[in-house]
Amino acid sequence: MIVKIDEMTEGDIDEVLAIEEVSFIAPWSRGLFVKELENRFSHNLLAKRSGEGPPGIIGYIVFWDVADETHLLDLAVHPDCRRTGVASLLLEKMLAIAGKGGMRRVILELRRDNDKALSLYGSFCFKEIGLRKKYYSDGEDAIVMALELETGN
Numbered sequence: 001m002i003v004k005i006d007e008m009t010e011g012d013i014d015e016v017l018a019i020e021e022v023s024f025i026a027p028w029s030r031g032l033f034v035k036e037l038e039n040r041f042s043h044n045l046l047a048k049r050s051g052e053g054p055p056g057i058i059g060y061i062v063f064w065d066v067a068d069e070t071h072l073l074d075l076a077v078h079p080d081c082r083r084t085g086v087a088s089l090l091l092e093k094m095l096a097i098a099g100k101g102g103m104r105r106v107i108l109e110l111r112r113d114n115d116k117a118l119s120l121y122g123s124f125c126f127k128e129i130g131l132r133k134k135y136y137s138d139g140e141d142a143i144v145m146a147l148e149l150e151t152g153n
């Protein structure tokens, strides 16, 4: 499978929502994605399948660069395409952008029971730095993870 990284546009939101809705207990709405596309701090990237097989969006990542910190807000991969390195590719792209922008660290929150994501971020050397009690609307706790970046300064 050949995977290309592209910028998300408003015309992509239907396909993105289809993945979002099968990926999360409390999926983001269309309005939230539209807001992100309008937010100047926000990066909204897609993973698109090209080459063999039906083309289309198979994953996406949303993150903010604020001051010297990147905040990962949303990341999901189509269930049929998981475990093929798509999320890793999106994370690598985010880290490249963060590095170019001189960011000092990346932070994210994830559900305490999200073992897949814990393992994914662990494979990128993110470390658990805290717990936000009842962070999600259904009362579940969030684990806070951070990755310190080498800024070269």
Ligand SMILES: CC(C)(COP(=O)(O)OP(=O)(O)OC[C@H]1O[C@@H](n2cnc3c(N)ncnc32)[C@H](O)[C@@H]1OP(=O)(O)O)[C@@H](O)C(=O)NCCC(=O)NCCS
Pocket (backbone or CB within 6 Å): 023, 024, 074, 075, 076, 077, 078, 081, 082, 083, 084, 085, 086, 087, 088, 089, 109, 110, 111, 114, 115, 116, 117, 119, 120, 121, 123
């Ligand atoms: C978590 C998620 C984004 C991973 O996407 P993915 O494209 O399958 O991840 P990758 O193929 O890049 O996996 C990279 C590494 O992450 C870890 N990992 C990913 N999925 C895993 C799973 N189901 N079980 C255990 N480890 C897993 C592994 O270390 C894996 O490396 P390996 O395949 O060489 O063992 C995907 O499962 C998903 O969309 N889940 C629902 C949404 C979600 O939870 N998003 C994260 C919110 S914080």
